Amino acid sequence: MIxxxxxxxxxxxxxxxxLRAQDPRLAARLDPAALRSVQPLVDSARALxxxxxxxxxxxxxxxxxxxSAERIAAAVRALLADLRTARVALGPGADGPAVAAGASAxxxxxxxxxxxxxxxxxxxxxxxxxxxxxxxxxGVPADTAVEAVLELARHGVAEPEYTRFxxxxxxxxxxxxxxxxxxxTRAAAPAALxxxxxxxxxxxxxxxxxxxxxxxx
Amino acid sequence: xxxxxxxxxxxxxxxxLRRPVALSPDFDARVMAALEPPSPWTAPLRWLTRxxxxxxxxxxxxxxxxxxxxxxVAGAALATxxxxxxxxxxxxxxxxxxxxxxxxxxxxxxxxxxxRVSVIGDFNDWDAEATPLRPAAAGVWVADVALPPGRxxxxxxxDGREWRADPIAPRAPANEYGVPNSVITVGARSS
Amino acid sequence: MxxxxxxxxxxxxxxGDPDAFGVLLSRYRDRMARFAVxxxxxxxxxxxxxxxxxxxxxRSLRRCADPDRFDAWLFRIVVNRCRTAAAxxxxxxxxxxxxxxxxxxAAAAPADPDGWREEIERALARLAPxxxxxxxLKHVEELSYEEMARITGAGESAxxxxxxxxxxxxxxxxxxxxxx
Numbered sequence: 001m002i003x004x005x006x007x008x009x010x011x012x013x014x015x016x017x018x019l020r021a022q023d024p025r026l027a028a029r030l031d032p033a034a035l036r037s038v039q040p041l042v043d044s045a046r047a048l049x050x051x052x053x054x055x056x057x058x059x060x061x062x063x064x065x066x067x068s069a070e071r072i073a074a075a076v077r078a079l080l081a082d083l084r085t086a087r088v089a090l091g092p093g094a095d096g097p098a099v100a101a102g103a104s105a106x107x108x109x110x111x112x113x114x115x116x117x118x119x120x121x122x123x124x125x126x127x128x129x130x131x132x133x134x135x136x137x138x139g140v141p142a143d144t145a146v147e148a149v150l151e152l153a154r155h156g157v158a159e160p161e162y163t164r165f166x167x168x169x170x171x172x173x174x175x176x177x178x179x180x181x182x183x184x185t186r187a188a189a190p191a192a193l194x195x196x197x198x199x200x201x202x203x204x205x206x207x208x209x210x211x212x213x214x215x216x217x
Numbered sequence: 218x219x220x221x222x223x224x225x226x227x228x229x230x231x232x233x234l235r236r237p238v239a240l241s242p243d244f245d246a247r248v249m250a251a252l253e254p255p256s257p258w259t260a261p262l263r264w265l266t267r268x269x270x271x272x273x274x275x276x277x278x279x280x281x282x283x284x285x286x287x288x289x290v291a292g293a294a295l296a297t298x299x300x301x302x303x304x305x306x307x308x309x310x311x312x313x314x315x316x317x318x319x320x321x322x323x324x325x326x327x328x329x330x331x332x333r334v335s336v337i338g339d340f341n342d343w344d345a346e347a348t349p350l351r352p353a354a355a356g357v358w359v360a361d362v363a364l365p366p367g368r369x370x371x372x373x374x375x376d377g378r379e380w381r382a383d384p385i386a387p388r389a390p391a392n393e394y395g396v397p398n399s400v401i402t403v404g405a406r407s408s
Numbered sequence: 409m410x411x412x413x414x415x416x417x418x419x420x421x422x423x424g425d426p427d428a429f430g431v432l433l434s435r436y437r438d439r440m441a442r443f444a445v446x447x448x449x450x451x452x453x454x455x456x457x458x459x460x461x462x463x464x465x466x467r468s469l470r471r472c473a474d475p476d477r478f479d480a481w482l483f484r485i486v487v488n489r490c491r492t493a494a495a496x497x498x499x500x501x502x503x504x505x506x507x508x509x510x511x512x513x514a515a516a517a518p519a520d521p522d523g524w525r526e527e528i529e530r531a532l533a534r535l536a537p538x539x540x541x542x543x544x545l546k547h548v549e550e551l552s553y554e555e556m557a558r559i560t561g562a563g564e565s566a567x568x569x570x571x572x573x574x575x576x577x578x579x580x581x582x583x584x585x586x587x588x
Contacts (some may be wrong), residue, residue: 025342026264057339058393061370064343065380065394075393097367104368109499130368134402136499141494166402175468176484177280178561179492219546226582227575230528234548237438238445242453247432248462252426382461387492390499 023056030072031062036074041080048075050083051096054103077200082106090124101129108136114146123153131166138170139179243329250327250357251385319363320403324371326383329356331375337369339377340364345374370398418475422464429466436479437462440486441548446544447490449533453497457489464489483551484559487541494537531581535574542567543574 023042026035038059045052058079062072068080086102087094089112094102102115103122110132118124118132128149135145148169152162171181221227241247324336332394334350340348340362350358350373370389373381382388392398412431420428424552440461444454465472465482472481532540541560545551546567553564 005251025555057343060343061339061398062394063338064345065396067394071394075391078393080390101368126367130402133368134400137390137400137496139488139495140497162403173488173492174464176481176488178488181561221575224575224579226579227547230578230582231547233525233528234446234544235442238442238451240437240441240458244455245430245437248433248459249427249430251459251468252429266440315529325577349429382456384456385463387571 023052026056031061031063031069032127034059034063034069034072037069038076041073041076041121045080045083048084048087050080050087051100054083055079056099079103085112086115088112090119093125094119095124095126098124098129100135101126104133105129105136108133109142110136110146111142114142116148118146118153121150121153122156123149125159127159127162131162135169135179135183138173140150140169140183141180144183148183151187159190181192226394234362246329246356247327247384250329250355251325267374305390310349318366319365321361322401322403324360324362324365324383325353326350326358326381328358328375328381331356331358333376334358336360336362336371337374338369340369340371345369345377364401364403366403368402369402370397370400372396413476415476418469418472419477422469426466429469429536432478433462436482439479440482443483443544443549444486444490446529446532446548447541448493448497449529453493454490457493458486459487461564462488480555480559483545483549487545487559490538490541527582531578535583537575538562539570539574540575542570543578546571 022035022039024040026038030038038055042052042055042059043054049142055076058076059072062075067075082103083099086099086106090098090102105115106112115124118128123129132145132149135148136142140148146163149162152165157165168186169179170181172186173179177185221231236302295367326334326336328334335345336348336350337345346375348360348362350360353359371383373383375381382397386401389398389400414432414435417428417431421432437458440458441454444458444461445451448454448457460480465485472478474481532543535543540557542562545556545559546553551559553567556562556567557564562570
């Protein structure tokens with residue numbers, strides 16, 4: 001409640017004083033036209049509780065590549081939309097890095113409903129989502145990549161396991177294995193996964209024995 | 218073994234498609250410059266040059282670089298060919314606030330004829346001056362950068378005007394500015 | 409060294425002579441380039457995919473099960489790199505508002521006074537990727553269906569169907585040329 005009031009207040013302040021709280025990097029690197037378009041977008045993100053850094057970075061990238069103010073504004077706007085979609089799909093519990101990774105996954109072709117499924121399976125954090133986006137970038141078909149990361153999430157693996165899984169898949173692809181096959185194979189390999197978590201939300205894949213739930217105190 | 222006998226149109230199509238296709242004149246040079254020696258005894262040295270080999274704290278960064286340098290020099294006494302592509306990293310560029318779980322990543326680009334090359338990405342605020350690469354050998358440019366965990370987009374800038382994505386890394390899906398980026402993911406190390 | 413069989417050269421590379429890889433590179437570069445350029449319809453993308461393919465081939469050379477058939481193994485890597493590049497481009501085209509070309513630029517080629525070459529590339533670009541791939545491997549690179557099955561991972565009858573469909577489609581798209 002207090003937080004919402006605080007957000008509302010900062011929204012009002014942002015609307016009332018457009019030059020407040022400028023990121024000095026934007027002011028230093030963007031031309032005035034670009035700055036005028038981009039700053040309100042960055043302020044919106046902050047007001048909505050979305051990570052602002054990806055937007056600042058996108059704007060600075062445009063400046064480095066000497067893009068026009070319109071192009072920079074369009075790019076930042078598009079990314080803001082993706083961040084919003086990711087936030088909705090991942091829920092209010094997702095932190096900034098997770099939302100940013102979710103936006104990357106969306107841009108790689110993952111659907112919002114798949115982000116939602118990942119969240120439900122416990123894979124809605126920054127590392128699993130980044131691995132997901134990376135797999136798709138390397139040619140794994142989107143739905144195969146989603147099922148593979150979901151498999152890991154259902155098993156409750158820790159972050160380093162996601163990274164290790166990704167590295168194995170990348171190696172396999174480099175050796176000539178079709179990307180989809182590589183991802184599906186590695187996700188099914190028992191060595192990559194620990195025993196399934198005690199109680200999982202979704203049903204475990206057919207054929208695997210369902211673990212006994214832990215005794216309740 | 219053509220099944221197209223009698224299909225005059227497709228025979229003409231295929232004849233046209235069989236004509237040789239020209240690549241850039243420096244294609245071979247670029248490929249050869251990116252190869253490392255594969256001999257088994259250089260495997261430890263290859264490990265050192267492979268990106269994401271080292272997880273260090275900021276305090277340990279310079280110490281780690283010195284150790285790398287020491288190991289590399291010792292190995293180099295046995296491997297003059299290895300030295301062609303490899304050299305002790307004198308210092309490690311540090312991305313702003315890399316944090317305690319930063320990993321050192323080696324960026325490599327074959328750009329013979331370039332006068333200066335830099336890597337530009339979200340880890341240095343897309344600042345063209347922040348992270349220059351140094352010439353290592355025969356047109357190969359190198360930079361070691363400590364990156365915080367997560368996904369990073371970047372590209373190379375050659376002589377201040379030519380943007381180039383990393384030929385070895387996956388591409389970022391979006392390309393709003395007409396210049397594609399490459400992606401590198403720095404993850405938590407498995408034990 | 410340039411007339412030694414592939415298997416011998418592969419072994420030389422693995423024994424510690426990276427320059428020997430250069431022989432394999434010059435032996436197969438043009439052929440792989442021809443496939444990649446027609447598959448992707450864009451010379452720059454093809455070069456990137458090829459560069460990546462050769463470097464990956466070098467790095468995983470130890471895993472080449474039959475060094476005397478290095479070309480087939482290399483072809484598999486090239487086919488994969490091209491698929492990755494095409495998937496990347498398709499996603500980019502969906503996400504980027506504006507004029508991401510669905511049809512690639514025609515390859516830098518010998519003179520094309522009546523636009524025939526460009527028309528072929530445009531027609532190729534309109535084939536489904538797996539049909540284009542099968543057509544190029546069968547009729548331009550002249551591989552057997554057995555080799556194609558090993559390279560692409562698809563079954564021989566599926567490949568035959570793809571080639572047949574590709575031919576039908578190309579005939580339809582290029583029909584007017586019959587009367588020129």
